[in-house]
Amino acid sequence: MQVKTCQSFIQIFRNSKISDLIEVFKQRTRMIKVKDNFKNMYVSDDLFCSLNCGKYEDQQHLLECLILKSTCTDILHNENSKYEDLYSDNTTKQIAVIKLIGNAMRKREEIITRRKQ
Numbered sequence: 001m002q003v004k005t006c007q008s009f010i011q012i013f014r015n016s017k018i019s020d021l022i023e024v025f026k027q028r029t030r031m032i033k034v035k036d037n038f039k040n041m042y043v044s045d046d047l048f049c050s051l052n053c054g055k056y057e058d059q060q061h062l063l064e065c066l067i068l069k070s071t072c073t074d075i076l077h078n079e080n081s082k083y084e085d086l087y088s089d090n091t092t093k094q095i096a097v098i099k100l101i102g103n104a105m106r107k108r109e110e111i112i113t114r115r116k117q
Helices: 006-012 020-027 035-043 066-071 083-085 091-117
Strands: none
Touching: 020 035, 020 083, 020 091, 066 091
């Protein structure tokens, strides 16, 4: 994998929104709120899905979670974006996958909030 400088990273996204650039950075550096990214915040055996689907909760899981797929149609019907696209050199694919992961995170938070009520 080729190491890119910050300047070349920004250059790739010169036609994108700043918010998309920030989101790509957060997701590529595993700074989004999933249990695997912040293991020290959880008891070691509590790294499973917050929605209780029984699977390990990492970023990729957001696109694979059966509970999210059953409630979020863009994840269920997604055939074009793959998690691996986040690390590709194709800006269009990166933007598509960050938006999909963002939608999954919002839907996950909605479900968690609803369950608490």
